[in-house]
Amino acid sequence: MNPVFPDLDPTSAVVLVVDDVPDNVAMLHDALDESGYTVLVATHGEGALRSAAQAQPDIVLLDAVMPGMDGFEVARRLKSQAATASIPIIFMTGLSDTEHVVAAFQAGGVDYVTKPVRTREVIARIATHVQGARQARQAKQALDVFGNATLAVRLADGRITWQTPLARQYLETYGGSEDGHLEPGLTEWLRQQAEQVLVTHEPASRTLVRGAGRLTLVLHHPSGDGEWFLVLREANDxxxxxxxxxxxxxxxxxxxxxxxxxxxxxxxxxxxxxxxxxxxxxxxxxxxxxxxxxxxxxxxxxxxxxxxxxxxxx
Missing domain, CATH: 1.10.10.10 (Winged helix-like DNA-binding domain superfamily/Winged helix DNA-binding domain)
Incomplete structure (x- = not known):
């Protein structure tokens, strides 16, 4: 049971709807509820950030244009925090100009729908992204259980969005991270190698040395949302x-x-x-x-x- 939202149904996917227009919220709430989703609502950016951090929804349906903190800023803040970075975001916008669509993806969105919203389309898109996100989360949990040293890194800025405990330990020991990011040299290496990996489909590696210990970082493939998986292996010579x-x-x-x-x-x-x-x-x-x-x-x-x-x- 979630201590902050005790009424959340752990068996159903949780959707956080963020919109400052009550009629929009009511329409979406009813449609999602009828489809079996647990629905949370926020009517402004600050409330959205609090609800996302506390409830850890499976997906966020986010209005792009709101007074005060707009949806683009909400998305950027969600993606900047490790606890909420992996939550997929679908933007709702009446702005179909290319620059606004691009802004939505740059802010961390995985998809967008245009207003007036068609509920059947929204529900179909939500189902697709929730399934993908849950599969990714299950894979990450399995890596945790089996003691693998694995992490996900955002290519744009080197932010570590997720890591197993062993990966965190290795990076701390070898000085490979600082303030939740890969250290600058590794971030630059990641950017340089990512394009090559996409072309060759061959992993790239980088070795850090501390005394007799060696930590090899292997860059495998993108994990979605602009993130890449790194697998860490330690050897002592x-x-x-x-x-x-x-x-x-x-x-x-x-x-x-x-x-x-x-x-x-x-x-x-x-x-x-x-x-x-x-x-x-x-x-x-x-x-x-x-x-x-x-x-x-x-x-x-x-x-x-x-x-x-x-x-x-x-």
């Missing part, structure tokens, strides 16, 4: 790094550089991973070559794998 250091008498940083050379990374790649400049990586690599008695990256990798065989299984 403390034993390998210690073996490299002991075998070749390398410093901790030299061992890390050699490890990534074996993985086929360039100096620039290694610099990005370790938070160092390519020039600094090059200097460490020169020391590694000297200690291994080699002159090339290929030779260094071969010697390392020959002396520390477990490296070749990575």
């Amino acid at each position: 403390a034993a390998l790094l210690e073996a490299l250091s002991a075998t070749f008498r390398l410093t901790a940083r030299e061992a890390e550089v050699l490890y990534w050379v074996v993985q086929g990374k360039t100096n620039r790649d290694i610099g990005d991973i370790l938070g160092a400049s390519p020039a600094t990586v090059k200097k460490h690599l020169e020391h590694v070559f000297e200690k291994l008695g080699v002159e090339t990256r290929t030779a260094a990798a071969a010697v390392a794998i020959g002396r520390v065989p477990l490296l070749g299984r990575r």
